[in-house]
Amino acid sequence: MDLSKLVPFNKHTVRSFFDFERSALNIFMFWFSMGLVGMMLAGIGIYLIEGHHAYGVTRQHAWGLLIAMYVFFVVSSTGLCIMSSLGHVFNIKAFQIVGKRAIIGAIITILTGFAVIAFEIGHPVRMVIYNVLTPGLTSAIWWMGTLYGLYLFFIILEFFFLNNANHKFSKIFGLAGLVVGLAAHSNLGAVFGFLVARPIANGVFFPLYFILSAMVTGSYLLFLIYGWRYKMKFPPEVKGFMVTLSQVLGLLLAILMFFEVWRALTAIYGHMPERGDIAIHMITSKNFLIGEFLLGMLIPFIIIVWSKGRAIKAMVYASITGMIGIFFMRYDLVHDTQLAPMMPLKIREYSLPPGLVEYIPTATEWMISLGAIGLAFMMYYAADRFFNLDHDPEESH
Amino acid sequence: MARYGMALDYKSCINCKACESACKEENGILLGADNHRIWVGVNEIEGLFPDLSIGSSNFQPSQCQQCDNAPCQSVCPTNATYYDDNGVVRVNPDQCILCTYCMQACPYDARYIDDRTVTVDKCNFCSDTRLIHGETTTACQATCPTKVRIFGDLDDPESEISQTLRDREHYSLKAHLGTKPKLFYLT
Missing domain, CATH: 1.20.120 (Four Helix Bundle (Hemerythrin (Met), subunit A))
Structure with a gap:
């Protein structure tokens, strides 16, 4: 079966895949991205050996840089999805050229976000199982995670139909992705907004x-x-x-x-x-x-x-x-x-009462977090090589 | 079936930390400053010598408040945190995904990560070690030399804790958050 008939994509050999214009900027970005991904892999290696002890998080500051980076990437994804929908869902003419490039960006950034959170959540496999078996319906994290999963599914379909120039279905899944993405994203805000203790x-x-x-x-x-x-x-x-x-x-x-x-x-x-x-x-x-x-x-x-x-x-x-x-x-x-x-009386002998809780990210956290940016760059490069992401002015929306 | 709670006659506390040690020993809590289910809060003496406020200095033993409306339970995405038949808020380590959202949501800093199971752990009123065997004590209560802690069934009007709460004024920590704590501080 010829896959390119189902999903049109450019065929590459390994050589042609890396055959980019050897400008100084391109070569810099190539090695920069490789360096970042190498850093991320090293960080993951340290995390797999030491667990959460490799991070600067504590009992009182349980969420650290990785959560911030996860939010950074998923906000990027929702943002790209919303801005692209201005064109191909809401038919604002000036935005109609952004479709495919923005949606692939949205897919890449949310996948990168998931890659980061996988090394923050202690048991990501267990999460997938018990998210389904014993869902916590009053939990903003449950709704956020579940809706983001659905959102990813919809925007992948949206990209699939955009890539096949099927504008009817790309619009339907674009709208579905937008609505579910907005719900998921506001739930991410609610993860913080629901904290009555804070x-x-x-x-x-x-x-x-x-x-x-x-x-x-x-x-x-x-x-x-x-x-x-x-x-x-x-x-x-x-x-x-x-x-x-x-x-x-x-x-x-x-x-x-x-x-x-x-x-x-x-x-x-x-x-x-x-x-x-x-x-x-x-x-x-x-x-x-x-x-x-x-x-x-x-x-x-x-x-x-x-x-x-x-x-x-x-x-x-x-x-x-x-x-x-x-x-x-x-x-x-x-x-x-x-x-x-949370408990200002919790002090140890001969110590001052705690002021504000302190947190300094460790090298491992920086390696995984910043390294993930390289992962996003690499995925974007691959997507740009395999798919034609430019707007075709002949196509009607 | 009971609804367990604890009253603390905190003004009798001498900060000997026997309760902290007993809890660690009983429940196999690992060493390390962050690894604790219970603790003794210290109100330092106020004022400058010689005008010191003796009354300001006291100790406030504390732990999970076993809320009837526990924020940690409602935010748990996999229902790993649950109320057991005795109204005790507990964690099922098999279901905990270690997202630590409960640690964010708990207003009392009562949760921590247990490196034995790599999940979130908290006080469970010695459910695993005592209540399950029919005992109605907790390690911290049994060891306290000044009898600060009164543990018992809040639904039983004849229990010592019910009688004490009827007779004496008491308050709960951060009750304005609507968490309905089952730890009561006797004044």
Whole structure:
């Protein structure tokens, strides 16, 4: 049976698979990705030997960098799915060129997210079994995991039909993927929002904020994906899309900053214990001011406003700082949630009462987390070689 | 079938930590600072010498509050955390996937990772070692030299704990969260 009739793909030998243009940037990215994946494999090796003791997580700070990185990748996936749906589900003309490239990006980032979480969850195989046998229906993690599984299934089918130019079914599964993806993603926000014990996270903010920040992440990634695809020499059709994308991103960033301001004000107002103090610590930290605010929001926002969205090359570079900012958003989300000690009386002899809970990621955590970015790069390279991800202007939507 | 709870006459606590040792011994808890099911909280003496507030210094023994509405149970994705027939919140290590969501959700920092089973562990009122054999004591309660702990069936109006809770004022930790703890601090 000829598989390429079922799923059209480019056939490659090993030599032709690695036959990319030997430009300095390409060669750098190749070795950079290989290095990252090597680092991830080494990190996994250490984890398999030492278990969670290889990580800097503790009883009071049980979630660490790997959870942050998992959130980083799945937010990226949902973001790409939402932004691509603007074109082929909602028929917004400027976005119609993004379809396949964004969906394969969504598939790759969620697979990378799963790869990271597999080394954080202590018993991933047991998880698959008991997720089905004894489902915890009141658990946001159960809903998030189950819906993300379904979401992955739908977007794979969406890509399959996009690749076969079957626009009727790609639209149906695109819509299904979008709806289930939004549900899964807001449930991920609820994983934090449902924590009644932690006033800094508890509430409606995270389920909503996750959707908004996913759209911002998706926009940054689209800039990076298209900047890389066209090496900054954009055809007119793509240029038009990217100008529209930066205008949309400008609006999204404005809303995001508006959200953050009200989140901070409501958290600080009244100085409620475990909330007001934590919020002040959060917004005065370098992670927030430099990472989240300056890199993640302000620099891209200023470029968009200053150029009225037309500085698309600058936006490709600003998307790199944007993604670094997004990383800090995910890290802070996980870390700040756990800052307040749950039992402040729990002290040992001759020690001061605990202030804020401390956490420093270990080398192993960094190796797996950053290494996963290389895994995503490699999967994207492979997808780009095997499939034709460019938009065919002849195709109607 | 009972509904077990514990009252703590915490002002009698002398912080000898016999309860911590007994718990570790009885339940085979591994060594290490993070590995503990129960602990003694310390309220340090307040003020500057010589104006010290003697009344501020006390000890607050604590552990899993065995909540009737346990946040750790409702967040468990595989129902590994469950209420047993005696109302004790327990973990089935065969079902625990070690996502540690329960450790995030517990308002009392009562859970930790047990390296023997590589799952989350917590106080179970000595269900495995005593209640299962029909005993109605816990290791921490039996060993306490100043009789801080009163353990018993809250549904039995004649039990010592029920009578004590009727007679004496008491409070629960973080009761405003709606967790309905079954640990009571006698004032």
